[in-house]
Amino acid sequence: MSIEPKRLVESVLRGDRLCLARLLTLIENEEEEGLQALQQLYPSSGKAHLIGITGAPGTGKSTLVNRLTEYLRNPTERHEDIDPAEADSVAIVAVDPSSPFSGGAILGDRIRMRDLSGDKGVFIRSMASRGAVGGLARATASVVEALDAAGYSKILIETVGAGQAEVEIAKTAQTTVVITAPGLGDEVQAIKAGILEIADILVVNKCDLPGADNTKRVLHSALTLGYPQHTTKEGNAQSVWVPPILSTIATTGEGIPELASALDEHREYLEVSNEGKRQAREQMRSRMDQLLRDHLIKEFTAQNPDGQYEELLEKVLARKLEPRQAVEILVRGNPE
Numbered sequence: 001m002s003i004e005p006k007r008l009v010e011s012v013l014r015g016d017r018l019c020l021a022r023l024l025t026l027i028e029n030e031e032e033e034g035l036q037a038l039q040q041l042y043p044s045s046g047k048a049h050l051i052g053i054t055g056a057p058g059t060g061k062s063t064l065v066n067r068l069t070e071y072l073r074n075p076t077e078r079h080e081d082i083d084p085a086e087a088d089s090v091a092i093v094a095v096d097p098s099s100p101f102s103g104g105a106i107l108g109d110r111i112r113m114r115d116l117s118g119d120k121g122v123f124i125r126s127m128a129s130r131g132a133v134g135g136l137a138r139a140t141a142s143v144v145e146a147l148d149a150a151g152y153s154k155i156l157i158e159t160v161g162a163g164q165a166e167v168e169i170a171k172t173a174q175t176t177v178v179i180t181a182p183g184l185g186d187e188v189q190a191i192k193a194g195i196l197e198i199a200d201i202l203v204v205n206k207c208d209l210p211g212a213d214n215t216k217r218v219l220h221s222a223l224t225l226g227y228p229q230h231t232t233k234e235g236n237a238q239s240v241w242v243p244p245i246l247s248t249i250a251t252t253g254e255g256i257p258e259l260a261s262a263l264d265e266h267r268e269y270l271e272v273s274n275e276g277k278r279q280a281r282e283q284m285r286s287r288m289d290q291l292l293r294d295h296l297i298k299e300f301t302a303q304n305p306d307g308q309y310e311e312l313l314e315k316v317l318a319r320k321l322e323p324r325q326a327v328e329i330l331v332r333g334n335p336e
């Protein structure tokens with residue numbers, strides 16, 4: 001049954017979770033009603049702290065997200081003087097770029113996250129890949145926008161893996177946490193995939209297992225290589241954020257308060273240093289560029305004669321045309 005975007009927006013802003021879930025599905029499917037509702041919600045977004053949690057499979061991301069959420073939701077444990085009504089509300093977006101269906105891993109996450117599901121201040125959403133990585137990254141950005149507008153103050157975006165998809169999705173986050181664990185060779189993988197470059201906070205989870213110190217050492221040397229100016233010029237420390245390396249045991253909750261503090265510190269840094277503004281501008285520019293490209297290609301394809309593109313592609317493959325020439329012909333038509 002379809003619902004008018006205006007009513008959907010009102011319900012979402014009133015805190016109706018069922019309507020929010022429905023809206024997110026409409027947005028994911030790029031339904032017109034969903035996109036209209038998103039337009040109306042957009043002015044209400046921009047308040048949440050968007051936190052990306054990424055790392056190789058099995059490093060403990062979901063366990064950590066679970067623990068962190070419990071901690072954020074339980075302010076008496078955090079600071080004695082916070083009124084529970086003022087606790088952060090948390091939305092969790094679990095993205096699995098490798099899974100075309102809502103399959104095993106995500107179902108597992110759901111089951112583990114069930115302890116949180118009675119809490120009205122927590123909203124959990126799973127998203128699975130439906131093809132192109134770029135499409136998933138864009139859908140994630142829109143879903144996060146809607147959750148932000150709906151009033152969740154912390155949005156945790158969990159992505160599996162250590163590849164290009166994570167890097168794309170991380171572009172949505174303001175603070176990116178990269179998780180590694182000992183014994184998986186992840187420290188090497190993290191460095192290889194260039195995922196270290198996107199880290200604002202590094203977490204070595206499973207510190208109860210042997211090898212944790214070694215993992216920390218490897219990360220530390222990689223970090224020192226990446227931030228040489230910091231190690232030589234002390235006076236500069238304030239203007240450069242050097243990712244801290246934190247230790248956690250997600251299964252017991254050890255190190256979670258320190259992670260929560262580091263998240264707050266990074267957000268503070270973004271605000272004070274002006275880096276937040278620069279990051280927001282850059283992320284939005286990249287998103288608009290991508291939307292523009294999508295739009296132009298879609299429009300172009302619609303009015304282009306059937307089969308011309310494929311025909312030109314064949315000619316390029318047969319070395320009869322150079323790719324740039326082919327595009328020229330597509331755009332301007334054949335000069336002859």
Ligand SMILES: Nc1nc2c(ncn2[C@@H]2O[C@H](COP(=O)(O)OP(=O)(O)OP(=O)(O)O)[C@@H](O)[C@H]2O)c(=O)[nH]1
Nearest residue numbers: 057058059060061062063105160205206249250251
């Ligand atoms: N020993 C130990 N085990 C942990 C710790 N954190 C998580 N685990 C276990 O590691 C396994 C994987 O944890 P998940 O939280 O599912 O890891 P994940 O990174 O979300 O996994 P994917 O979503 O499949 O990539 C589970 O069996 C957890 O119980 C930890 O600190 N110490």
Ligand SMILES: [Mg+2]
Nearest residue numbers: 061062063109
């Ligand atoms: Mg997980």
